[in-house]
Structures are given as C-alpha cells and as structure tokens.
Amino acid sequence: MSEWIDLAVYVTVIVMVFVLLPRHGRQFTVPMLADRNPEWLERNRDVVARLERSRWVLNACYAWAAVSIAVLLGATLDLIASPFGAAEKWEVLQGLCGALVIVGMLGWGACALLWFVWLGKHVPPGETRRATLRPRVIGDYLTLPWRIAVEALTALHLAGWIVIGVLGLAAAPKVWWSFAFFVGMSVLFAVFAAMVLRRRSGYLDRVFGEAYRQAEVRGAYTLRLLPVIAGSIAMGELITGADLARLAHLLVAAYVCVMASLFLRLRPAAPVRATPGGAFASDRRSPA
Amino acid sequence: MEITVITTSPEPVYEQIVRQIQDRVAAGELKPGAPLPTVRQLAGDLQLNRNTVARAYKQLEDRGVILTAGRKGTFVRDNASREVERVKSNRAERSVRHLVAALIGDGLSRAEIETLFSDALRVKPKETTP
Numbered sequence: 109m110s111e112w113i114d115l116a117v118y119v120t121v122i123v124m125v126f127v128l129l130p131r132h133g134r135q136f137t138v139p140m141l142a143d144r145n146p147e148w149l150e151r152n153r154d155v156v157a158r159l160e161r162s163r164w165v166l167n168a169c170y171a172w173a174a175v176s177i178a179v180l181l182g183a184t185l186d187l188i189a190s191p192f193g194a195a196e197k198w199e200v201l202q203g204l205c206g207a208l209v210i211v212g213m214l215g216w217g218a219c220a221l222l223w224f225v226w227l228g229k230h231v232p233p234g235e236t237r238r239a240t241l242r243p244r245v246i247g248d249y250l251t252l253p254w255r256i257a258v259e260a261l262t263a264l265h266l267a268g269w270i271v272i273g274v275l276g277l278a279a280a281p282k283v284w285w286s287f288a289f290f291v292g293m294s295v296l297f298a299v300f301a302a303m304v305l306r307r308r309s310g311y312l313d314r315v316f317g318e319a320y321r322q323a324e325v326r327g328a329y330t331l332r333l334l335p336v337i338a339g340s341i342a343m344g345e346l347i348t349g350a351d352l353a354r355l356a357h358l359l360v361a362a363y364v365c366v367m368a369s370l371f372l373r374l375r376p377a378a379p380v381r382a383t384p385g386g387a388f389a390s391d392r393r394s395p396a
Numbered sequence: 397m398e399i400t401v402i403t404t405s406p407e408p409v410y411e412q413i414v415r416q417i418q419d420r421v422a423a424g425e426l427k428p429g430a431p432l433p434t435v436r437q438l439a440g441d442l443q444l445n446r447n448t449v450a451r452a453y454k455q456l457e458d459r460g461v462i463l464t465a466g467r468k469g470t471f472v473r474d475n476a477s478r479e480v481e482r483v484k485s486n487r488a489e490r491s492v493r494h495l496v497a498a499l500i501g502d503g504l505s506r507a508e509i510e511t512l513f514s515d516a517l518r519v520k521p522k523e524t525t526p
Contacts (some may be wrong), residue, residue, distance in 0.1 A: 235404045239441030241397045241420065243433045243469060308440030 111197045113183045114354075116206035117361045119177055124368035126173035126212055130166050139315045140384050144227060145234040155230075165219050170217065176208040202357045246305055248318070249325040256391040258332050262294050264283045265336040268343060278346040286342055301328035316374045323370045334363065397425060401442055409444060413452035421461055421472060422480045432462060432470040459483050 137159055143147050149156060151339050183200050184186035190200045246255065269287035272278055304324050337359055341352045397419065401412045420426040432438075435453060439446040453470060456462045460479035464470045473479065499509050 233403075233443065235402060235466060236402050237442045237444070238398050238400050239433070239438055241399050241417070241438075242428070243431045244437060305432075306436065357478065 111184055111201065114198045114201045114358065117199055117358050117365075118180055121205060121209065121361050121364050122176045122180070123252045124365050125209060126169045126176065126216075129368055130169040130216070132167055138313055140227070140311050141231060143314045144231050147234065152385065157212055168219075169212075169216065172208075172212045176205075176212065179208065189214060198354050202354075204244075205361070219382070231384050235350050236336055244305060245322070246325070249305070250329060251280045254329065258329050261333060261336050262298075265339050266291060266294065269339065272343065272347070282367055286339070286346070290335050290339040290342075294332070295337075297328070297335060301325070301332055304328040315376055317376075319374055323374060327367050327370055329364065333396055334360075399442070399445070408446050410452040410488070411450065413438075414455050417452075418459075418461060418480045418483070421476045422484070426472050426475070426476075428472050428474045428476055430472045432472065433462055434469065458478075 138149070138156060141156060141159075167233075179188060180201060183190070183204055184197070192200050192203050195203070266287070269283060269290060272282060273283040274289060304321070304327075309321075316323075338356055341356045341359075344350065345352050399413065399416050403409060405412065407415075417426065417432070423491050426432075432453075433441070435446055435449045438444075439449040442449070453462065454463065456465055460473055461469055461476045461483075463473045464516060499512070504512075
C-alpha cells in the first residue's frame with residue numbers, strides 16, 4: 109500500500125518536469141527573441157508566429173510524461189518486470205523515476221541546445237544593451253534570518269557528526285568518513301550558492317528580471333539544506349540502525365517539485381515591446 | 397540606475413561606459429563611496445567582453461573617478477566629481493585649442509575667429525544638440 113505514496117511523489121515529479129515546466133516555459137519564446145533583438149522581432153513577425161504555433165517540443169514532453177507515468181504505474185501494479193532484479197518495490201520506483209527523468213532531461217537539453225543554435229544563427233544580437241550600475245549583493249535576494257538559519261543548521265549538522273564521533277555513538281571509521289563526505293557536500297553547495305549570485309546574466313535573467321536570480325538564489329540556499337537533511341538521516345541510520353534511504357529519496361523528489369514550483373511562479377519582467385534594447389532591462393529589482 | 401551602450405555607435409563601447417559613469421558622478425547620482433558592479437557583472441549584463449569593461453574601469457581609475465579596492469569591490473572616489481570636472485575642463489580646453497589651431501591654419505584672423513565663437517555662443521544649447 110505504501111508504494112502508492114512513492115508513486116504519487118514520483119508522478120508529481122514527472123508532471124512538474126515534463127508537463128507544467130515545458131508548458132510554462134513555452135510562453136517565453138517571444139520574450140527571449142525580444143530580449144535578443146527587438147528589431148528582428150518586428151521584421152520577422154511571420155517567423156515568430158510560426159514559432160508560436162509550433163508544439164512539437166511540448167507534445168514530445170507530454171508524450172514522455174505519459175510514457176513515464178505508465179511505466180511507473182505498471183511497476184506498481186507488477187505489470188512490468190523489475191529491471192533492478194529482486195529489489196524492493198520502492199527501490200524499483202525510485203530507480204525507474206530517476207532513469208526516466210534523466211533520459212527526458214537529456215532530450216529536453218538537446219531541444220534547448222537546438223533552440224540556442226537556431227537563435228545564434230538566425231537572430232543577430234541587438235545593438236542596444238542595458239545594465240544596472242548597482243552591484244548585486246546577497247542581501248538583495250535573501251533576508252538575513254534566512255542566511256543565518258542556513259549557516260546555523262549547516263554548522264549544527266557538522267557539529268553533530270563531531271559529537272557522535274567523539275562520544276563513540278556509532279562505528280568510528282564510518283562516522284568520520286560520513287563527516288568528511290558531508291563537509292565536502294556542504295562546501296560544494298555553499299560554493300554553488302555563491303556562484304549563483306555572481307554568475308553572468310543570461311536570457312532568463314533579462315526575461316524574468318531580477319526575480320529569476322532571486323528564485324535561483326533561494327533555490328541554491330534551499331539546496332544547502334540538502335546535506336543537512338541527508339546527513340541527519342544518515343546520522344539516524346547509524347545510531348538507530350533503521351533504514352531511512354527511502355525517506356531520503358522521497359525528500360529529494362519533493363525538493364525537485366519545490367524547485368519546479370519556484371520556476372512556475374516566475375513571470376516575464378515586462379511585456380514585449382519592440383523598442384531597441386527597451387524590451388527587458390536588467391535593472392528591475394523586486395524587493396527580497 | 398541604468399547604463400546603456402549601443403554597439404554600432406561610432407563612439408567606442410568602453411568610452412560610452414566611461415562617459416556615462418562620469419556623467420552620473422557629475423550629476424551627483426553616483427555619490428562618493430557608492431559601490432559599482434564588478435567587471436564580470438557589468439560585462440555579463442551588457443553582453444560584452446570583460447576586457448572592454450575592464451578597460452573602461454581602468455580609464456576611470458586613472459582619471460581618479462573610481463577606486464578598485466581588491467576583493468572589496470569598486471567604489472566612486474571621494475573627490476570623483478571634482479576629478480570629472482577637471483577631466484571635462486581639460487578636454488574642452490584641448491578641443492578649443494585644436495579648433496583654434498585649425499581655424500588659424502585655414503587663414504582666419506583673430507577677429508574672425510572671435511566673431512565665430514561669439515555667434516556660436518549666441519545659439520541656444522538646444523539648437524546645437526542633434
């Protein structure tokens with residue numbers, strides 16, 4: 109019975125990634141063109157209309173979502189033989205969902221690459237470019253209590269491993285290896301969060317305005333909690349001997365859904381205007 | 397506060413950046429101590445090569461308008477507006493000298509040059525703007 113909970117979580121991930129996100133992303137085709145070259149957009153209305161009518165990428169995403177859900181449902185109802193041998197059903201569902209998402213994302217990535225190649229080939233960059241003269245600082249995107257909470261939880265989690273190791277609450281080599289692993293993960297995600305703030309602006313920043321980077325920074329800081337959650341689960345496993353891997357996988361799936369929902373809330377920063385460089389300036393800040 | 401560059405303009409892009417930052421300083425929009433975006437941020441937002449923005453910042457630094465304090469960032473200098481005025485005044489003086497030398501080279505007398513300048517000064521500034 110509890111496999112249906114796993115199925116529900118994984119079906120939500122599939123629907124988010126291959127139905128809602130592509131449908132939401134499709135409406136940004138014209139804003140992206142307007143951002144790159146508004147004059148081109150005005151001169152090539154027929155091409156733009158054709159692009160707006162084209163649905164093959166969206167239909168491919170829907171088809172992949174249908175196939176994925178059918179496969180997951182088939183595995184739950186034992187209609188499909190497990191490709192992972194004698195693994196438990198929740199492991200089969202988790203493995204299948206992971207594989208289906210990765211394959212689908214590769215296809216989606218290929219489509220995105222084709223789109224950017226097409227843009228580079230057919231739409232020359234506009235002549236007028238705009239930028240803000242205000243430096244980007246973390247305080248613009250994330251409030252201080254948020255940052256303090258993330259840093260404190262990270263420090264508390266790592267301190268927890270030290271306490272377990274020193275007090276000998278679990279097998280020493282495993283504790284210290286886990287500690288080293290989670291220190292590495294925490295540093296890696298901290299570096300990633302810092303990079304999100306400093307990274308070069310792209311199409312999405314100009315199309316969505318500063319709200320995009322804000323969502324990204326929030327996502328990156330939420331991602332910093334992943335080592336804390338995974339580490340706490342691993343700690344619980346080491347001390348109590350319980351198997352919490354299933355819970356950890358479901359939490360990762362839930363995290364993907366949260367990130368996707370952050371993206372779904374984004375709206376273009378301004379309506380499409382065919383004025384040189386005036387379509388999307390990067391100075392539109394929304395308060396953090 | 398925005399900066400705009402036109403890549404097809406006859407004025408080099410780095411000079412457009414220098415000019416606009418100087419204008420903001422002179423107008424008091426960028427006050428002493430105000431932080432400026434990093435070279436990487438500005439180049440990314442303007443979709444320009446980092447060297448172009450770095451060149452503009454270097455020129456502003458040489459003119460005493462901005463100060464790069466290592467990893468702390470780039471800031472408007474305390475006496476930036478005075479430096480901007482001095483740079484503008486030097487540039488104006490050079491332009492006038494150059495023009496006068498050219499007019500003398502064309503055979504115009506002192507009186508004729510003075511008349512030309514007086515006439516030009518009588519034209520309202522709006523009419524001289526293209």
